[in-house]
Amino acid sequence: xxxxxxxxxxxxxxxxxxxxxxxxxxxxxxxxxxxxxxxxxxxxxxxxxxxxxxxxxxxxxxxxxxxxxxxxxxxxxxxxxxxxxxxxxxxxxxxxxxxxxxxxxxxxxxxxxxxxxxxxxxxx
Numbered sequence: 001x002x003x004x005x006x007x008x009x010x011x012x013x014x015x016x017x018x019x020x021x022x023x024x025x026x027x028x029x030x031x032x033x034x035x036x037x038x039x040x041x042x043x044x045x046x047x048x049x050x051x052x053x054x055x056x057x058x059x060x061x062x063x064x065x066x067x068x069x070x071x072x073x074x075x076x077x078x079x080x081x082x083x084x085x086x087x088x089x090x091x092x093x094x095x096x097x098x099x100x101x102x103x104x105x106x107x108x109x110x111x112x113x114x115x116x117x118x119x120x121x122x123x124x
Contacts (some may be wrong), residue, residue, distance in 0.1 A: 002090050010098045011051045023042040046105040
């Protein structure tokens with residue numbers, strides 16, 4: 001119904017955070033010779049995962065007729081009963097998807113950091 005809205009909302013928040021961090025130049029590198037990646041670039045990967053997943057889910061909902069080009073846009077928002085079911089799906093499924101995507105991203109970033117630290121130690 002509208003589970004993709006949760007991941008899209010997280011994508012908006014992380015995109016804004018990435019832009020702010022990119023402007024401030026926040027980096028995880030301790031010195032110029034390090035091969036560490038800026039946190040804003042790592043956040044860019046999360047943005048791509050979130051936006052891509054949201055876009056695919058949105059397309060799937062359009063394909064199945066759950067999103068329409070007229071108000072209220074979500075067919076589940078037409079009656080109070082179906083709106084309650086939609087909000088429940090957003091709370092359960094949407095939140096679970098957002099947490100899962102963020103968790104996968106955290107594992108990828110952590111593994112990358114471990115590899116970078118190991119390479120820095122071997123370099124010294």
